[in-house]
Amino acid sequence: MLKKLLPSVAFAAALLQAAAQSPKTYTIDAAMPKAQISPNMYGIFFEDINLAADGGVYAELVKNRSFEFGTPLMGWKEQQTGGASGKLEVIDRTAERPENAHYLRVKADAATGSYGLANEGFRGMGITKGEVYNFTITARKTTAAFITMTVELRDAKGNVIGKGSLTPTSAAWQKYKVNFTASATEDKASLYVLLKGKGTLEMDMVSLFPQHTWKQRPGGLRADLVQKIADMKPGFLRFPGGCIVEGRDLANRYQWKKSIGAIDKRETLINRWNTEFTQRSTPDYYQSFGLGFMEYFMTAEDIGATPLPILNCGMACQFNTGQLVPVDQLDPYIQDALDLIEFANGGADTKWGKLRTDLGHPKPFNLKLLGVGNEQWGEQYIERWKLFTKAIKAKYPYVSIVSSVGPFPEGEEFTRLDKFFRSQHADLLDEHYYKSPKWFLDNAKRYDNYDRSGPKIFAGEYAAHSTLTGDALKKNNWESALAEAAFMTGLERNADVVRMASYAPLFAHVDGWQWAPDLIWFDNLRSYATPNYYVQQLYSLNKGSYTVPLLVDGKAVAGQDSCYASAVVDKATKELIIKFVNAGDKPQPVTFNISGAKAFAAAGTVVTLTSGKRDEYNSLDKPKAIVPVKSSIAVKGKAISLTVAPSTFKVIKLKML
Template identity: 75%
Template sequence: MIIKRAFFTACAMAALATAQAQTPKVYTIEADKVKAHIEPTMYGIFFEDINLAADGGVYAELVKNRSFEFDSHLAGWKEQQKNGGKGSVAVIDRTAERPENAHTIKVNVENNTGSFGLSNEGFRGMGIKKGEGYSFTVTARKPAGSLVKLIVELHNAKGAVIGTGTLTPTSADWKKYNVKFTATATENKASLYVWLKGKGSVDLDMVSLFPQHTWKNRPAGLRADLVQKLYDMKPGFLRFPGGCIVEGRDLVNRYQWKKSIGDIDKRENIINRWNMEFKHRPAPDYYQTFGLGFMEYFMTAEDIGASPLPILNCGMACQFNTGQLVPLEELDPYVQDALDLIEFANGGPDTKWGKLRADLGHPKTFNLKMLGVGNEQWGDQYIARWKIFTKAIKDKYPYIKIISSVGPSPDGDDFNKLDKFFRGMNADILDEHYYRAPKWFLDNAKRYDNYDRKGPKIFAGEYAAQSVAIASPDNKNNWECALSEAAFMTGLERNADVVNMASYAPLFAHVDGWQWTPDLIWFDNLRSYATPNYYVQQLFSLNKGTDVVPLLKDGEMVSGQDGAYATASIDKKTKELIIKFINSTDKAQPVSFNISGAAAYQKTAVVTTLGNYKKDAENSLDAPKAVSPVKSTMIVSGKSVKVTVEPATFKVIRMKMI
């Protein structure tokens, strides 16, 4: 590895030396001519519960099937016994009493000898950290005369105990019990054992284990390292909860926001739409507990400084699956859900849903400004339902911007039909999606140059370069894909008067539980890493500025000439000029930027470089920063900047105005 790296470095230095001997290509930046305002929402993030992103991912619950609501009610659980212990487990159906949490278990311990119990495997194991505190909770009831107590243990992959706690249920009525303990070792594939000791029986529900250290240390909260990566992007918006799970494979399993708030044990579990979507990556144990629900989404958006962007079902199941439709005359409950959500987010304490938000601990409004009607719908059925939703929302909340789908593809008959219709209706924002090869992204950096400046704004809602093919399990988060996305994003930013929002997709993926690749952030049960694509997104977000200014070569915008892609902006808040330049070729390029305008600049500029890697370079859990930004400084001579941009490299230059 050292020899290879030394060889590559030597080649890079030789290429730089050759480039420096060449005549620089000259670019002009008209820093005093604002071309477009850049919205604060320009670069955001899109969350969907795919690839174990919520349960098993950012939602820090470690117990799988904690309330026994999977179709196989004991999925994830195994009966255990030691030292002669005997017993049995029965699943109890209480649908008539609690339809939203219809199953509990009754555990009978037959003798006083040894121990009997159950183990839980977690989500591809449980990530346990030495010295970390863990909180075990269970809802239980114990008949009079039962002598059962619970001993909780964490086991490592070899079966050794690495944490333990004890609690004793005392009530004949359902009651929540809790015990906290500290882990004595680190383990990526731990499991939970709940031993029952003493003759008798006990009813159990909501068996749960959380690390005490979560994002903002909220009890039963989110995984801190994953949310931190979102915070570090400084995103302009958070789109949630999807994605195709908004639609569901059928309407029974669609996402219903009202069932995702309030008491955890009253949030009705459903099967995840990605459970059996791909034969090459089946996940029959993939369900949604909604522990990460709409209240948590709104609070997370607030935490990371992002505008919330909820997407709601419009009466259509996923058109790639059943395509089930709600008759138009039965659409009222769906529309009312949208109206009630706006009230939940923005209503005062004198409103029904605003009061509920306050009662849930958030009296301040969430300042919701936009809402998605449907996810990735197309066709006449979508148009008919969109009209009904839009009229109802605009009549009551005219300030809400509506995100409208133009289908799953960036071209074709379905796209063209929707695009024409929505432009004729003066729609607010159109949601375009692109999952294409890297070459498509390079070729389409000019996509928005000729869009109607007076038409609807564009939300590049889902995009990612596919190294092999759409939905291929062999797609990689490599540097070639990330660089092509950077080139494409210069076109988004250059056309910020048309494009107001953009987000890569999908966001998260568990290394042992993914269905779709590529993805922005990968993780296992203990660690996580950002991909090269993440760093591209982050650099654009952290360096977007407030206003686009022309960056030209020979009087034309730079969008692929000589393999170069570029954009420039000013930040009126920090009084800086920001240059983004991509060299997509395999040769170094010496460039010179001549800046016009009244402003003068400090002699030292800050440069961030991401690149000069092989096309197949990737990050990993063991090498998380193999492809990552490097900061340096450079000298500015008056209003002239000269720099050599290495092969396959993305550079950001920030110049402070005097």
């Protein structure tokens, strides 16, 4: 009985403590615009890390579908039943098809039983009961014998939960397809491709997709994951990274031209996160580029986000090989940048604009932002940046260039790049910070004294790491999310300097991640949003049109009594929006006195994100442990009063009459 009473006793004690304190008075002048907020202010950063693309948002269920991995049969296992036998041979055709250099020759002797192979998928295949699955294969028959193919989905116990069949008939390469419906739900299913008869069949591009994808596009994206980013209403989509832009070496850099067009002509590439971390080695991590630049642009358009592609600037990752293209050989890299802008914006009368049109999208993508390099530093970057910028601005002066100031938010290299780019009147400086929650709290004033006339800031990658030790311990806990919410009041307050911001990374597969923390976690069937996600979403959905002063004792609210705050006005909805964070361990009774508005509706809305445990986090089994809760608040004239509990983030919206 005593245990049941303890929470209520503690709560009552907290209320008494709050009542004993005098409310702190905060002033807001709703009639004094301080800074216009960029419509692209809060966006998303996408990189194919943590199985984010293949095995994640790209809905293909077959791993190594075209036998192009370093070990060509990785992900596949030979299968034979009922006395059947046969042989699997990987055929190299590099001279004929360098972008798709291998196919599989299957010699089957299966007058009885069956012979073939099975694919394990990406940590299994997520199969949903009642869903229709679309199987396709490119094949040719090299013997006259009659061969039939059976396609089966099997659960983890070997039970058949979906089945179809087809009969390859042509001696020339031809695409075959069959659809079937799953009879059960299974998150660790496998695909079996089995032959009956005696003869030889050659196969390539073995593929399985659910019929229901994002926007119902065949061969498209996983709908639940795209929906989660759409629900954030992001202002921009940065792609394709991240460090995979650079590659461990230049041969393995991301090349956008190899990621568009026919799927079977997109060259498979080892993912640079394949062996990056020995404690999270992922030797089966490759990029099929089924999610390529065309799909990135279309997804950005789908969700109303401005596209922000980042391109290699002739430098491999400086944490790895640091390979450099000689400056006098940089022209192809610069031309790739110019061609990308033409691909995105050019008319059908241009080479690359015509290709976009031929791919089914005659309307331009309205590209206005382009990143040159990712996390680069040093004189080598500066000299390459100059050449890229000169060429891009000469032909496309309206394109704003995102420039790297290195991987860290301070230090010698950061200072040198910051000074150089300011002298060059650069457009946007890409600052990154993966730091402790304390760093985020301590740096809420980071941009208060930045030069208002200098380059604008893109907070391109950031996340509060709950520990700076092993990745397995870096949870997306409430402590980290709360610190980010506090820090973001400083981003918002300085919207005249900070034009864009994005948490990173975006996605992580619970069975195949390399880096933590991450914004959205998923397995083969389910996904959940982290507390950090909800912080980002609340800012994005409530960014407003311009900032207004919110002060305590005449100063910006950036850590006094462990509180952080910002205020904006949304012209479209005629709302005053207050964001308030109590990062301390004591309740904070507060009063907001508002001037500059004629009147407010009698009741406002409050969205509260909080947890009584700083180490609490959401999970697949408990996806709603920490979620926003909506309530109302009384408005008395031009004032509101409330008590903000410890470790709490609130968004208060008041309708201006």
